Amino acid sequence: MPAVSDLANAAVSGVLTGTVYGLMALGLSAIFGVIRLVNFAHGELMTVAMYTAVVAFQRLALDPFVTMLGAAVAFGALGYALQRGFIGRFIRRPEHAQMLLMIALAMIIGNALLLGFGPDARNVQTDYQLDSFAWGALLLDKVRVYAAGAAVLATALLAAFFRLTLTGKAIRACADNPLGARVAGLPVAHLYAVTFGLGAASVAVAGCAMVPLIDVTPGLGPGFTLLAFVIVILGGLGSMVGALLGGVIIGLSEALAGVLIAPSAKSMVSFGLLVVILLARPQGLMGAGRR
Amino acid sequence: MTLDTMTLDATTRAPGRRRALIAAVGVAAIALPFLVNNYVLSVVTLALYLAYVGQAWNVMMGFAGQLSLGHSLYVGLGAYASAGLFFHYGIGPWLGVWVAILLCAAVGAFMGVLAFRLRISGVQLSLLTVAFAELARIGFDHIGWLGGPGGLFLRVADRGRVDLLGFRGPPALYYYAALALTAGALGLCALLLRRRAGFYWRAIREDEVAAESLGINVFRWKMKAVILSAAMTAIAGVFFAFYYNSLFPEQIFSFGRSIEIVLGPVVGGVGTLFGPIVGAGALVLLGDGTTEVMNRLGFDVPGVKQVIHGVLLLVITIYLPNGVWPPLARALGFGPKRI
Amino acid sequence: MALLEVDEVSKSFRGLRAVARASFDVERHTIAALIGPNGAGKTTLFNLIAGVYRPDGGQIRFGGQAIGGSPAHRVCAAGVARTFQLVKPFAELSVLDNVVVGALHSERTVAGARVRARAVLQRLGLASKEPMSASQLTLAERRRLEVARAVATRPSLLLLDEMMAGLRPGEIDELVEVLRSLQRDEGITILLTEHVMRAVMALADQIVVLHHGEVIARGAPASVVRDPAVLDSYLGEDALAGAEP
Numbered sequence: 001m002p003a004v005s006d007l008a009n010a011a012v013s014g015v016l017t018g019t020v021y022g023l024m025a026l027g028l029s030a031i032f033g034v035i036r037l038v039n040f041a042h043g044e045l046m047t048v049a050m051y052t053a054v055v056a057f058q059r060l061a062l063d064p065f066v067t068m069l070g071a072a073v074a075f076g077a078l079g080y081a082l083q084r085g086f087i088g089r090f091i092r093r094p095e096h097a098q099m100l101l102m103i104a105l106a107m108i109i110g111n112a113l114l115l116g117f118g119p120d121a122r123n124v125q126t127d128y129q130l131d132s133f134a135w136g137a138l139l140l141d142k143v144r145v146y147a148a149g150a151a152v153l154a155t156a157l158l159a160a161f162f163r164l165t166l167t168g169k170a171i172r173a174c175a176d177n178p179l180g181a182r183v184a185g186l187p188v189a190h191l192y193a194v195t196f197g198l199g200a201a202s203v204a205v206a207g208c209a210m211v212p213l214i215d216v217t218p219g220l221g222p223g224f225t226l227l228a229f230v231i232v233i234l235g236g237l238g239s240m241v242g243a244l245l246g247g248v249i250i251g252l253s254e255a256l257a258g259v260l261i262a263p264s265a266k267s268m269v270s271f272g273l274l275v276v277i278l279l280a281r282p283q284g285l286m287g288a289g290r291r
Numbered sequence: 292m293t294l295d296t297m298t299l300d301a302t303t304r305a306p307g308r309r310r311a312l313i314a315a316v317g318v319a320a321i322a323l324p325f326l327v328n329n330y331v332l333s334v335v336t337l338a339l340y341l342a343y344v345g346q347a348w349n350v351m352m353g354f355a356g357q358l359s360l361g362h363s364l365y366v367g368l369g370a371y372a373s374a375g376l377f378f379h380y381g382i383g384p385w386l387g388v389w390v391a392i393l394l395c396a397a398v399g400a401f402m403g404v405l406a407f408r409l410r411i412s413g414v415q416l417s418l419l420t421v422a423f424a425e426l427a428r429i430g431f432d433h434i435g436w437l438g439g440p441g442g443l444f445l446r447v448a449d450r451g452r453v454d455l456l457g458f459r460g461p462p463a464l465y466y467y468a469a470l471a472l473t474a475g476a477l478g479l480c481a482l483l484l485r486r487r488a489g490f491y492w493r494a495i496r497e498d499e500v501a502a503e504s505l506g507i508n509v510f511r512w513k514m515k516a517v518i519l520s521a522a523m524t525a526i527a528g529v530f531f532a533f534y535y536n537s538l539f540p541e542q543i544f545s546f547g548r549s550i551e552i553v554l555g556p557v558v559g560g561v562g563t564l565f566g567p568i569v570g571a572g573a574l575v576l577l578g579d580g581t582t583e584v585m586n587r588l589g590f591d592v593p594g595v596k597q598v599i600h601g602v603l604l605l606v607i608t609i610y611l612p613n614g615v616w617p618p619l620a621r622a623l624g625f626g627p628k629r630i
Numbered sequence: 631m632a633l634l635e636v637d638e639v640s641k642s643f644r645g646l647r648a649v650a651r652a653s654f655d656v657e658r659h660t661i662a663a664l665i666g667p668n669g670a671g672k673t674t675l676f677n678l679i680a681g682v683y684r685p686d687g688g689q690i691r692f693g694g695q696a697i698g699g700s701p702a703h704r705v706c707a708a709g710v711a712r713t714f715q716l717v718k719p720f721a722e723l724s725v726l727d728n729v730v731v732g733a734l735h736s737e738r739t740v741a742g743a744r745v746r747a748r749a750v751l752q753r754l755g756l757a758s759k760e761p762m763s764a765s766q767l768t769l770a771e772r773r774r775l776e777v778a779r780a781v782a783t784r785p786s787l788l789l790l791d792e793m794m795a796g797l798r799p800g801e802i803d804e805l806v807e808v809l810r811s812l813q814r815d816e817g818i819t820i821l822l823t824e825h826v827m828r829a830v831m832a833l834a835d836q837i838v839v840l841h842h843g844e845v846i847a848r849g850a851p852a853s854v855v856r857d858p859a860v861l862d863s864y865l866g867e868d869a870l871a872g873a874e875p
Contacts, residue, residue: 032414038414090609093612095358095413095414096358096417097608097612099358099360099414099417100553100557100604100608101605101608101609103550103604104601104602104604104605104608105601105605106601107550107597107598107600107601107604108598108601108602108605110597111594111595111597111598111601112594112598114593114594114597115592115593115594115595115598119593218594222546222547226418226421226425226546229414229418230418230422233415233418262433264429264432264433264440265429265433267425267429268425268426268429268430271422271425271426271429272426274418274419274422275419275422275423275426278411278415278418278419278422279405279409282409282411282415485740486740487734487740490727490730490731490734490740491731491734493720493722493723493727493731494720494723494731497720497721497722497723498718498719498720500682500702500714500718501714501718501719501720502731503701503702503703503706504680504702504703504706504711504712504714504780505703505706505711505731505732505735505779505780505783506703506706506707506735506783507703507731507735508703509703
């Protein structure tokens, strides 16, 4: 039985990492919840964002938390263009066709990364990589705290956008009632594209935040995609708080499982949770009632 | 979940031409080991294996309408069940396969009950299938009795000698086995499609509510499709174990393998008889073919095969959502007549 | 004992009462019509009998056997077949295969089912369309296909849900004739819901009127269409003029 301080450290570090997971899942929740697109390429977007941060660090000596801003804008614009120009045509197709389309994109992106960067792991070592904050008996990695800070800030901004701005409300209307939104004259194609752009931007921020925390390899995509789906289902579709909450729960349980059971058991807990949620409460923790 | 415009060429309108084509293909298939070298034979064997396992998956998707993205679960369970019995108790594959089938049928039934009784469908169902495969992948890493992450290795005796009982021998043996499996699956599906099962499954796929109103017990028939699919896939697992002789949880249960299983039928045509075969053939030809060519030209390109598969999947999903086989069949003069 | 006995059946959806203590009987070999304004509960009542919904109260008996709450496939096994308001053909199957699916309920082999299916299609005037895909039929033909598919299961009771909506008068008369012959030659009992009074008056031996989920009138057509409550809630005086049998 590990020491309490180890457990506490693991727990806190898990919660911090979890917020970044939550932000990534938030992007998926927006895309899936609004556009109803089953984005199986979500993890690959995350991986591309991570490589962007790596390259920016290596070539331009930019700290990932700085790259984050540019990446968010760039990914947002690309996401908008992708949805408006290409993916938008496939929303009417049956679900399984969408899944396969996005899986195809994922395969292409993931393996293009492999071809371009090779299979070796890359990472980013900032000056403050090994520093930590002392908080009582706990030792918190600076990178983790910064990452969590960025994630929480981004989440808050997104929440504010959806709740307070006119565009945000319009998007929520589309999610609620696509036909009604069209009838009311809302520019649905544009709004969907904005949503995808925001989702991509969230992933960009999450990716840059994640880069100081783990090694980057081309094959990270599927793992992230599955994780994002688990979190979205756990937290409940359409709930931003749910995504963040789900992310924190997953981060926490992974960290604790890693310490209490074995490092390799981490993902098992996530999938186990997914199975339990799907069977017991398919609408998720914060989700609306059964459809 | 209804699948739009899926064609099922259960019957043909050009029986003479089809018989001739089948005969020609059959002769070529049987003669193949004498015509090509071992490398080409192994590639064709792989294609046949993918065709078979794709056909097994097709039963669940084409008939029960359930998009399983975790079919590697059954391949892995079947492989480990038979390999474990052989490794520890010397029980040969001909007995081991029955254990594999029973195990996978049970797991399939369990998933079926979950999905159908609890009304889980669509994305959530697909994710559930992925979750189970992932749980197996990580779980089997911890089963020391089956080798754990280091893998389970079956001893390979003399490759030159044909040992039917132990399913060991030269590449030609495995080729014929894969050929027999694929032909068997094809025959089984063709037979089922002509009988009550085929009609009921197609009705369920088109409109469950209407089917139920005609006296069809939809739950029971969906379960039959799922169990059959799982059992057929189990056999693929046994083949895999005794062909490759090394099993690693990381590989055999992986999500990538599940996608690999799905690619053949999707490219060829989900719900069709020959789709999975045509699809597997196209994928292996383009994928492995390109890799081979690039290697000969001196480029070392890890991942190019997957990119090609991805592009093929993309193109098919966009332009030929019903797969390559239906238009090809029509061009060749087969397939359902359209007035 | 009547073939179908609906006994004080009720059904609510989240507090909204769709059917309230509805009672009526349908005698063997007769045709009964269920009429009433939109939202009266006709289709809900249908779905209760057909096994799509489970009644909250009351009993539904078929041939003496309680079927209320049974799932749809068991209701069919008992001898009740139905059609749907929005037709549900098996679009990718041929017309013949559509009916074969139905016939397989009462036949053991596919060959036998095919024979039965052909006979039913012949009787419903769709024999020439056999090899066509169901998706290529006109609306009137699809309605007849749906009837054919249901009849192929050899039911004792046929439930028809607004079969005549959207059809031209000529098509209505044709379908009426077909239904009459089914009753006459195969002895099938028919319960239909309808808005098209032309068909109702031509077919019904008994009319049951539903309003706000309650049965407000039932009996022979001549008397029901003159019932003040019925005229008030649904038909209106003018209907009398167009609905003379």
